[in-house]
Amino acid sequence: MSYIEDRYQDFLKVIQDKFDEERLQRIEKAFRFANAAHDGIKRKSGEPYIIHPIAVAKIIAKDIGLGATSICAALLHDVVEDTEYSVADIENMFGEKVAKIVDGLTKLSGDFDSRQALTLKKMLMTLSDDVRVILIKIADRLHNMQTLDSMMPHKKIKIAGETLFLYVPLAHRLGLYAIKNELEELSFKYKHPEEYNQIIYLLHNQEEKRNYLVNEFIKPINEKLNIENIECSVSHRLKSTYSIWQKMKKKGVSFNEIYDLLAIRIVIKAKPNISEKRQCFDVLSIVTDIYKPKPDRIRDWITMPKVNGYESLHVTVMGPQGKWVEVQIRTERMDEIAERGFAAHYRYKDISTYENELETWIERIRDHLQNPESDAFEFLDDFKLNLYSTEINIFTPKGDMITLPQGSTIIDFAYDIHTDLGNKCIGAKINLKLVPVSHVLQNGDQVEILTSENQTPKLEWLKFTTTAKARAKIKDAFKLEKKEHIERGKEIVEEAIKNANAPLTSNNLKKIIAHFNLNNKEQLYSEVGMGFLEMEGVDEILGKKSENKLVKYWNITFSRKKKDEPENAEKDTQKTGKSIDRKKPFILKEGQDNVKYSLAKCCNPIPGEKVIGYISSDEHIIIHKTGCKEVEKFLSSQGERIITAEWTKFKRQSYLTRLRLDGFDRVGIVNEVTNVISKEHNINMRSVKFDTNEGIFEGDLFLYIHNTDDLNNLISRLTRIKGIDTVSRVEKLYD
Structure with missing residues (x-):
């Protein structure tokens, strides 16, 4: 108890000169109540649980500078979630304001898949009433990151990834630069420890x-x-x-x-x-x-x-x-x-101006918050678009200024002003010059939107829109009955599988679902039916051309049925998948039997690189590089599906890898490069392309590599060739 009392007294030293006696008594009452409610409960580190609320309250007071109401809410923020007390009890003892903040901070129960997305959604709904909710949530996350050492390795990666994806941009948006920097540093330390230490x-x-x-x-x-x-x-x-x-x-x-x-x-x-x-x-x-x-x-x-x-x-x-x-x-x-x-x-004195700016930002996401049909993950993606981007200022013909994310187009601007203006937009005038709807705006542009009564929203607009509001409005315009999309998508998918001369089995469906990083077949049918996904290269996805190394999407599956196995042998594979121990690293072996995994096409990992596994809904494991942007999204929204993964030695299987070279052109340099690759290192080449311009050359190489050791040795040798300036790996196989 003296340990708890010492920590509380340290906290009091920070705040005692800032508040009058009445406020200090309210804070004292909140601490005594929270301490009694959490009595006997310990954190993973072994210390009493109340130490966490005290630390959060200290961050709120010292680093953010909030008042007594926020401090009380910070001390009480886990009481409703972790004890038998309700929000009504908090309201009776500490008033409506404190209770409302605590309610906004209380996590939702639900599936592992969508808990974080739904929690964020609830926080943002409360944010429109009281910004203190999100400030305390950020302080709560900061202390959790400061005490992350006691967590399991896979939990550290999940929490660090989630922090980088959501809480760092939130802190940035609210101007908490000191906290943002500390959250980034701690996330980096736990997500990429070797690079951090280096x-x-x-x-x-x-x-x-x-x-x-x-x-x-x-x-x-x-x-x-x-x-x-x-x-x-x-x-x-x-x-x-x-x-x-x-x-x-x-x-x-x-x-x-x-x-x-x-x-x-x-x-x-x-x-x-x-x-x-x-x-x-x-x-x-x-x-x-x-x-x-x-x-x-x-x-x-x-x-x-x-x-x-x-x-x-x-x-x-x-x-x-x-x-x-x-x-x-x-x-x-x-x-x-x-x-x-x-x-x-x-x-x-300028608080009113800033509150207006904050209100404008909240207004941008309010449509999503109030839409009952809004999917949690779709919301998360669209919200993220507007969270961390650099802003540009655009002017209307009358001189009114509108702030948009960098990269916004004419369509984004039109929808930001009014839905009808966006729906009927055919282009714009910038400095008296006509520009198309896809034109990317520059800071300071003065824009006049041009419309036509005959214009309707186009699906291709989604390819170049940036703001969540514009994307939502375009999607709304194309939302027919969900059943129609699914039926249409089902027909297209089944036709594509038949055209690939493959059977219509659930196993083949799962391969396609995993390839596109989707959750289930309904989502696949819906995306295809709405025209968001094209069913191209299905024969390659299903492994019907596995003898041919030149595949567009490098997808490897180690669960091929033996010749004498029946068609429904996939059940055994599923059983094996469900026995995966998520607390231990998933070991990637060459020629592995009865376990299904594939390499993500977004980052194309090769053996030896640091990787992480994402367990899809059918227990198929998709392997990503740890720094992959796609996996950062999963860490924040579906963190419980993430597992650590490790390679064993891979010597037989090779992987399509892309290298970029540049340097000074000279006679014989191409011949020397190809000799180093094929003769010295015995590496197969798929294609080699060199472009020369005024004595400077650029090379694009597609090679089949066994592992990172072979790749690093090759890069090291290529950089020693006279005339070559840099050699780098390009993660994206296709531009």
Whole structure:
């Protein structure tokens, strides 16, 4: 008990100067009640359960800056779910506001498949009434991530993936940058431990050199600021390990090639009666007088703040030793908003503006929330589209500004204004120039939508729409009776199987369902019937051309029936599938009998790469690479279907792999490349294509590789060929 009391007293030290006696007594009452309700219950780590609500309340008070009502709700947030008390009991003791927040935080019971999607949906419905629900939920997730060590390995991967997929973008959207960064770091640490440790090691190695560079960079800035009598603090921060890793992956560069590892932050103590914007630009002028800026790397989020309220000036300048350094310039008010997000706005006069922006965002998803037919997973996908994307500002002919996700098209803009405008849209005028409905909008465009009474929504619009609202409206226009879709889809699928000279067995259906990463045959029929899926290459999917290595989608199934087995032998396979121990890694063996799995076409893993398994509804296991975007979606919505997986040695089976080469052209280089591949490494080639332009060449190679060791050895050897600059693997087999 003294341990619990000590933790509670530590928490009180954080809040006791912020609240009056009456509020402190309410918080005390909430703690005593929660402590009694959770008495005797322990967390996975072995510590008393009440330690978790105390920690969440501390994050809410210290890092987000919410008030007594939120702190009480944080202390009580698991009482209804984990004890015999009801929401009505909470309301009787602590009032309607606290009870409503606790109710919004209480998880839903239901299938493993959709629990997370439905929980998010419920949170967002409550969010439209009270944003504190989602702020406490984010704090709850942060503490769970901080204490993830005690969980089983497959649970760590599930929770980390879910955090990256949903909670990091939510924290970003609400402007909680400090919490967002910590959630990213912790997720990265548990989802990709080797890469995380490698980057930590590399950062540690350069620490002394980095500190010297920072001091050398800051010194002349500080001197000039003192002369100008500008009161401010100058500090530095490192790019997070997760951001470094993301950039290495996205740009295909090494750790040493990342130029913006450092950011210098100048926080101004604003002088009264002078605009904050002007004071920030004065400091920008001082910095760019000392160091030359990179022209395309000046960002002004003060004149036009981000949708989540973030305000700052960013400029990348050439610092000492030829290193690019990012400088962030903001006032103390802006800095607090950047760290605490939504809650910090309550301290300042512009809260109404920010609430309007937040309301606009909530309005975008309200149609989905109120639609009883909205599928939980479809909702999750569409909601995610609008959650984390960079925003652009588009203007109407009258000068009204509309904020949309980057990549939005004319159709997205039209539907954002009004459904009828979207349905009848035939194009638009931008700066008096006619553009088609698929035209991608640029920040600052002024758009006039053109309509026709004869126009109706088109299915192909779904290929280039970005916003959830537009996609939902287009789908609604094509929603005939579900039964009609399924019947039509069933006919198309069955016809495709017959044309592939394959029997109409449930096993063949399951192969097609697994190939498209769907959940069941109804979903397959519906998607095909609505025209969202094309039944192409069915003979290849069903393995009817298994003798031919040149398959479009590399799909391997280790459950082929022996010649003397009856047609219904698949039942044995299903039985084996259901006996999978989800707590242990699924072992991938070459020539494995009685266990069915396939390699995901979205990321094309090969033996030796870090992989993860997704158990589909028929116990078929689809193997993905751990960093695959598709599997991140499953981690958040169907985390209980995820299992860890490990390869054994694969020597006989080979896998189609794509390599990209570039370098300087010279006579004989193609011949040398093909010799290294086929003669030195004994690797079969499917195709080799080289394009040369003004002395620079690009090569596209399709090879059959046994495992990552063979691949890495080949890449290492190819990079030693004179003239070759880079060799990289391309995950996507087909553009």
